[in-house]
Amino acid sequence: MTTTLTPPPVDVSRELYGAQLPTWGPRAVIAAGLLGAAAAYAVGANLLEAALVAWLICMVLPLWSAAVEGRRKATDRLVTTLVTSAFALAMFPLFSILWTVISKGSKVLSAEFFTYSMRNVVGEGGGIYHALVGTLLITGAAAVISIPIGIFAAIYLVEYAEGNRLSRWIRFLVDVMTGIPSIVAGLFAYALFVLFFGEGVRMGIGGSVALSVLMIPILVRSTEEMLKLVPNELREASYALGVPKWRTVAKVVLPTSLAGIVTGITLSIARVIGETAPLLIIVGTTDSVNFNLFNGRMASLPVFAFASQRNPGIPPQFSIDRAWGAALVLLVIVMLLNLIARLVSYFFSPKGER
Amino acid sequence: MAKSIDVSDLNIYYGDFLAVEDVTIPIAAKSVTAFIGPSGCGKSTFLRSLNRMHEVIRGARVEGKVLIDGQDLYGADMDPVNVRRMIGMVFQRPNPFPTMSIYDNVLAGQKLNSKRMKKTEADDIVERSLRSAGLWAEVKERLDRPGSGLSGGQQQRLCIARAISVEPEILLMDEPCSALDPISTSVIEDLIHELKSQYTIVIVTHNMQQAARVSDETAFFNLSGVGKPGRLIEHGRTETIFSNPTDSATEAYIQGRFG
Numbered sequence: 144m145t146t147t148l149t150p151p152p153v154d155v156s157r158e159l160y161g162a163q164l165p166t167w168g169p170r171a172v173i174a175a176g177l178l179g180a181a182a183a184y185a186v187g188a189n190l191l192e193a194a195l196v197a198w199l200i201c202m203v204l205p206l207w208s209a210a211v212e213g214r215r216k217a218t219d220r221l222v223t224t225l226v227t228s229a230f231a232l233a234m235f236p237l238f239s240i241l242w243t244v245i246s247k248g249s250k251v252l253s254a255e256f257f258t259y260s261m262r263n264v265v266g267e268g269g270g271i272y273h274a275l276v277g278t279l280l281i282t283g284a285a286a287v288i289s290i291p292i293g294i295f296a297a298i299y300l301v302e303y304a305e306g307n308r309l310s311r312w313i314r315f316l317v318d319v320m321t322g323i324p325s326i327v328a329g330l331f332a333y334a335l336f337v338l339f340f341g342e343g344v345r346m347g348i349g350g351s352v353a354l355s356v357l358m359i360p361i362l363v364r365s366t367e368e369m370l371k372l373v374p375n376e377l378r379e380a381s382y383a384l385g386v387p388k389w390r391t392v393a394k395v396v397l398p399t400s401l402a403g404i405v406t407g408i409t410l411s412i413a414r415v416i417g418e419t420a421p422l423l424i425i426v427g428t429t430d431s432v433n434f435n436l437f438n439g440r441m442a443s444l445p446v447f448a449f450a451s452q453r454n455p456g457i458p459p460q461f462s463i464d465r466a467w468g469a470a471l472v473l474l475v476i477v478m479l480l481n482l483i484a485r486l487v488s489y490f491f492s493p494k495g496e497r
Numbered sequence: 498m499a500k501s502i503d504v505s506d507l508n509i510y511y512g513d514f515l516a517v518e519d520v521t522i523p524i525a526a527k528s529v530t531a532f533i534g535p536s537g538c539g540k541s542t543f544l545r546s547l548n549r550m551h552e553v554i555r556g557a558r559v560e561g562k563v564l565i566d567g568q569d570l571y572g573a574d575m576d577p578v579n580v581r582r583m584i585g586m587v588f589q590r591p592n593p594f595p596t597m598s599i600y601d602n603v604l605a606g607q608k609l610n611s612k613r614m615k616k617t618e619a620d621d622i623v624e625r626s627l628r629s630a631g632l633w634a635e636v637k638e639r640l641d642r643p644g645s646g647l648s649g650g651q652q653q654r655l656c657i658a659r660a661i662s663v664e665p666e667i668l669l670m671d672e673p674c675s676a677l678d679p680i681s682t683s684v685i686e687d688l689i690h691e692l693k694s695q696y697t698i699v700i701v702t703h704n705m706q707q708a709a710r711v712s713d714e715t716a717f718f719n720l721s722g723v724g725k726p727g728r729l730i731e732h733g734r735t736e737t738i739f740s741n742p743t744d745s746a747t748e749a750y751i752q753g754r755f756g
Binding site: 305306374376377378379380381382383384385386387390391394395398399401493 | 596
């Protein structure tokens with residue numbers, strides 16, 4: 144007769160399961176926090192104090208968890224709460240800026256605001272047409288200068304330099320250049336143009352040069368990263384077909400990384416379009432429309448906003464409203480550029496494996 | 498079509514490091530030659546030196562002679578770009594161009610060099626290359642789809658089609674089946690049998706059975722230790738190498754008593 148040895152039954156549920164907060168627990172704590180904040184606000188606290196109350200109530204969650212679930216899960220919930228509140232704190236300035244600019248800037252938006260310059264306008268009325276034209280022209284010229292230089296420099300660094308000494312120096316200097324203050328770029332452009340045109344020179348193309356100084360390092364860096372992402376196997380596949388190096392770069396490497404490069408270009412434009420200090424130095428500002436980059440002062444959105452706020456005239460309110468309007472338009476342009484970058488990277492990236 | 502290769506006293510370096518030492522081997526036209534040997538023994542390095550792909554890596558260089566039908570591959574006036582047009586290569590990992598359709602991938606050699614040709618001529622080349630690579634039936638309905646959407650085995654056959662569409666004289670294959678399942682592998686092996694009638698084929702493989710199945714000649718590479726250069730131990734008819742090798746290391750490797 145055979146006997147089967149059976150091990151004593153283990154109660155799996157005892158071993159693997161533990162006490163847990165109900166799934167609605169975290170949501171309930173957040174709701175309580177919001178209620179608490181609302182109550183504090185009603186009693187007379189300001190927004191900041193109300194937010195603090197909400198946050199303190201949310202910190203109940205890890206304590207509750209420690210009482211019910213034990214230490215490991217309590218730590219998890221504590222860290223989750225801290226990380227989430229750090230995120231909320233980081234979002235706060237963004238939404239605050241958006242809200243302020245939209246609420247203060249939207250009221251001046253009108254057809255006139257976009258189609259009139261400030262020439263001969265005192266007090267109410269007028270618009271940002273001249274500043275819009277100036278910003279688009281100056282930034283456009285800056286892009287025309289920087290894009291070829293930035294992309295070719297990145298191609299040199301990734302495809303041709305092969306880590307030689309020159310490339311290490313270029314890379315180091317590019318890193319330094321990404322950190323230079325924009326006012327220094329403006330002074331550089333001014334000093335450069337003074338050499339050719341004498342003291343007191345003001346022209347739009349000078350602003351473009353200053354912005355290029357800021358744009359090129361960003362472009363080199365982003366393009367370089369994109370080119371590095373192209374697998375070496377594709378280059379080898381091309382060489383093995385008897386394709387010369389320059390054709391490999393032009394027809395295999397660049398198309399493969401096109402989406403990333405275009406995204407980098409768009410983001411670098413968005414980065415410099417709001418620069419004020421360099422344009423203030425070399426371009427100045429004016430009340431009239433000036434389409435000529437090579438002659439005289441031009442208005443631009445950031446400088447217009449700055450000047451309107453600085454010298455508002457009497458009564459000041461109209462001018463300050465226009466400054467907010469210009470800020471809103473600038474913000475919308477930057478958002479559009481970011482949106483374009485997203486769309487480009489979606490539509491241009493190589494299809495297939497996704 | 499199909500040229501022979503004659504290698505004599507070839508040393509291959511990466512910078513100062515001697516990777517492969519003193520290789521002398523004749524490779525006959527219209528035959529399949531397999532290189533076998535343990536990892537790191539320099540098979541792939543040697544293969545890449547046969548179409549001057551080796552020097553793409555920084556600091557890499559060779560000493561010695563490689564003759565293609567009597568012409569010195571490393572002669573002073575030899576253009577590596579022309580060499581690679583004559584000697585095609587298929588890599589270990591399938592690497593179709595992700596920005597191109599299947600059709601454009603097959604024609605990549607012509608398109609990337611901006612060669613002008615008529616539509617009918619291009620269609621002919623695509624169909625012929627895909628037929629020889631055994632892929633035509635599977636992709637003829639979707640030639641405009643991206644090449645990276647194919648399966649691994651199909652991608653590798655696409656790469657073979659791409660390599661033979663420029664009508665090279667010699668085809669080098671660096672472990673073409675190592676990333677593929679047995680069925681795709683056998684398709685490619687059949688393909689090698691068919692291509693043999695037109696091309697000189699050199700194939701690196703880690704798969705002993707594959708070497709025995711596809712090759713006419715086999716060369717065994719080995720290295721005496723880590724950091725030492727790889728060497729060609731022996732070469733000869735595949736039957737001889739597999740049944741009656743001269744060197745005891747070859748026998749040990751082939752029978753799996755190695756490392």
